[in-house]
Amino acid sequence: MICPHSHLRDYQRNIQTHVLEAWKSHKSIMLQMPTGTGKTHLLASIIYDSLKENGKRCVWIVAHRRELVEQIKETMERYGIPSIPKEDGRVRAMSIQWLSRHLTDLHDTPNLIVIDEAHHALAKTYKELWLRHPEAKKLGLTATPCRLNRRGFTDLFDELITSDSITDFIRQGWLSTFDYVSIRPGSKSQRLIDNLSKRGADGDFQTKEMNEVLNCKPCIEQLYESVRQYADEKKGIVYAISISHARNIADFYRMHGINTVAIDSKTPARQRRQLIEAFKRGKTQVLVNVDVFSEGFDCPDVEFVQMARPTLSLAKYLQQVGRGLRKAAGKDTCMLIDNVGLYRLFGLPTAYRDWKAMFEGRLAGKGYRTTCKPEYMAAKQEKDQTARPNGPLEMVMSHELLWDYLNKSKPLTDYNSTPQEKLKPFKDRQTGLWGLKCGQTITAKAQYPTLFDVKGNLAAVRFEDYRTGIVDKEGKIRMKTDRYKRMKFLPDDIVAVTDRNDKTSYIDLRCNxxxxxKPVVMKFGQIEILQAGRMFYSRTKRIYVNRSDIDRHDFFSRGFYLLIYDPFITPEFKYVESMEDSLNKDYVCILANDEESYYRFCGELPDGSIVIADGEGRYYHAEAGKEKRYIACLNPETQTENFKAAVSKLITKAKERAAQKQADKQRTQEKKQKERLATLQNAVPFKSGLKWGLKWGERIIVPPIYRRIQKPIGYYCAMEENPNRWGIIMLDGKVVVEARYMNVEIKDNGTACLTIIPGKTKTVKL
Known part of the structure; x- marks a missing residue:
């Protein structure tokens, strides 16, 4: 065997490591990797390691189509791994149809079972493999771990491992950028598709209805015009609805000079191989197919993909566009031609996908119509120059703009599941129970007999034991209460609860x-206090209750903390020296962003930080924007925990910080002053009545209060306040030299010569 490790890319090695780690705790793993990122080559490396570890090991590779089996065999044989059923073969590549017929005939026991395109693995024939070989490790490979019917994969696979996203792979250069054009919203084509009402057994659009509506000359003519306009002379694949649709498209394209062939399930295997080989060699320009090239087809130099088949299946959509995203020499980008408006159901290929939610069955791999425009729709403003302003298609995304987005790390969010979507209840029709979902993603399964109210990421529910409580969006219990008749969220994290006697009371969710x-919320900056009746309560887990007769004037907001006057608080504590002789020691302190407790106020330091103490006699240093820090205790065991020593160090450092803060403030003020003065250097003296001032344009910056003002030099100018009494002001009017000199001369070097009396002068630095 040839070791395939040297052919692996860095991301493939990382994924292989994750798979091997996951197998240490789980038997069955599903691996998600986008189309075109080398799942089969990674598989060869995993099988190589498995066989090398134990020469007696046996590996089964199972796929749902014969073409996939042949492709796997070719890849395995490139690495010298025999993959055909021989007596001495340790690797078997089989279709699930063949295996289901011969399962009892196979006497070897596999150590590893690999399922290719594992999103098909929910069929009963796959389940039989798990039942017959429970000890074998299982690995499911897929680009799309999702199902239309929201049926998850957790019955077969214990864990999902996801690779980087399509966005990441394009940014890293492993997948191709793309241009994306689609039919316009509200167009005749879009209305035809919007009116498709019938569904097939799999939940997708019914093939018969699609064929009746779209397999007609006007629609096929529009398909042709789209290729001519956006992919003329390019090599591509077209996805059709039915066999007759595919053949009609191929006939029309050939009639208009495009070398096109159609391939479908009725095409003989030998002829199919010949047609595919001719396409790969460039002898055929366009292949039209019906679900033949949705999975496993490898032809990197495909330059365009045309979607002519509507679908509700996210898996089908990504498998189709993925055929064009493979990189190839001489291929700059791929043109995705969406003639059926699929991006309005699924977003662009680069949109975020919640694969874990789909794997677990909390989100269907289904498209949902939406009228909102995603963030990337701004790209419409920059349209392809060849597009007709009112043509049937519009440019949704150009490869230049896409690359711009990716380089700026701007997320192209999912069309159907965005962070802004609200938490909503849903009811399961079969069980009658309630659950929670965000958009189309189920965040908490249906399990509650009653769901009273939803607000933010919380829900008020009744549990199966008839007690009530609050859960988060994932169903985790935040609080469990008695058996209430009703529950309702109020503003400011208050819940109103009604008992069986219709008496209403209230619960503070912050501290339960x-x-x-009914509590009234009093806000002091970032800190809130509740008033219920005549009592005041903190919203901390260790609750402060003020039993004295106080009012709002006894609360003092200090930015990051709040002081509450309470002369009855006990016990006594130690204080910072500046407070030792103060009569105002009776203060409780509540910190912003501290939900744990209230504290005794022990003093303020020169830099504005404070010392506080909790109810256990521990002292802390607290300052704005930082977590409180333990410094001492009432009964210290070491010198470092001694209150006086700890506070003494704090005061020294606080003085240094205060001095530094003052210096920084002074520098900032000087910098701002210089910037302000720089804008005023074109100020000129002006006269109003008998007095002079300065103005900048039409704006007066120094009012007319002086006998005379000379023309500014730099940031300064000389002014005469009284006869022969000269001084200097800055351009903003600030006096820097008092007006008591016979004459003043300002130099360009930033100094000034002041005449005290004739013959006696002094020079000052301004």
Whole structure:
């Protein structure tokens, strides 16, 4: 065997490591990798390691189509791994149809079972493999771990491993950029598709209805015009609805000079191989197919993909566009021609996909119509110059703009599942139970007999034991309460609960405290206090209750903390020296962004930070924007925990910080002043009545209050306040030299010569 490790890319090695790690704790793993990123080559490396580890090992590779089996065999044989059923063969590549008929005839026991295109693995024939070989490791490979019917894969696979996204692979250069054009919203073609109402057994559009609506000359003519306009003379694949649709498209394209062939399930295997080989060699320009090249087809130099078949299946959509995203020499980009408006159902290929939710069955791999425009629709403003302004197609994304987005790391979010979507309840029709979902993603399965209310990421529910409570969007219990008749969210994280006697009380979700009176929220900057009746309560887990007769004037907001006057608080604590003789020691302190407790206020330091103490006698240093830090305790075991020593160090450092802060403030003020003065250097003296001032344009910057003002030099100018009493002001009017000199001369070097009396002068630096 040839070791395939040297042919692996870095991301493939990383994924292989993740798979091997996952097998240490799970028997069955599903691996998701986008189309065109080398799943089969990675598989060869995994099988190589498996066989090398134990010479007696046996590997089964199972696929749902004969063409996939042949492709796997070719890849395995390139690495010298025999993959045909021989007596001495340790690797068997088989279709699931053949295996289901011969399962009892196979006497070897596989150590590893690989399922290619594992999104098909929910069929009963695959389940039989798990039942017959429970000890074998399983690896499912797929680009799209999703199903239309929201049926997950957790019955077969224990864990999902996901690779980088399509966005990441394009950014890293492993997949091709693309241009994307689609039919216009509201166009005749889009209306035809919007009116498709019938569904097949798999939940997708019914083939018969699609064929009746779209397999007609006007629609096929529009397909041809789209190729001529956006992919003229390019090599491509067309995805058709039915065999007759595919053949009609191929006939029309050939009639108009495009070398085209149609391939479908009825095409004989030998002829199919010949047609595919001719296409790969460039002898045929266009292949029209019916679900033949959705999976496993490898032809990197495909330059365009035309979607002529509507679908609700995300898997089909990504498998189709993925055929064009493979990189090839001389291929700059791929043109994706969407003649059936699929991007309005699924977003662009680069959109975010919640594969874990689909794997677990919380989200269907289905397209949903939406009227909102995704973030990347701004790209429409830059259209292809060849596009007709009112033509049937519009440019949704050009490869230049796409590359711009990727380089700026700007996310192209999912069309159907965005972070802005709200949490909503849903009811399961079969069980009658309630669950939670965001958009189309189920975040908490249907499990609640009653769902009272939803707000933000929380829901008020009744559990199966008839108790009530609050859960988050994933169904995790935040709080469990008694058996209430009703629950309703109020503003400011308050919940109103009604008992069986129709009596309403209130719960503070911040600290789970119950109030009989409706609490009123008092806000002091970032800090909130509740008033219920005549009592005041903090919203911390260790709750402060003020039992004294106080009002709002006894609360003092200090930015990152709040002081509350309470002369009855006990016990006594130590204080910072500046407070030792103060009569105002009776303060409780509540910190912003601290939900744990309230504290005793022990003093403020020169830099504005504070010292506080908790109820256990521990002292902390707290400052704006930082977590409180433990510094001392009432009964220290070491010198470092001694209150006086710890505070002394804090005061020294606080003085240094205060001095540094003041210096920084001074520098900032000087910098701002210089910037302001620089804008005023064109100021000129002006006269109003008998007095002079300065103005900049029409704006007066120094009012007319002086006898005379000379023309500014730099940031300064000389002014005469009284006869023969000269001084200097800055351009903003600030006096820098008092007006008491007989004469003033400002130099260009930033100094000034001041005449005290004739013959006696002094020079000052401005």
């Amino acid at each position: 405290r119950h109030y009989m009176d």
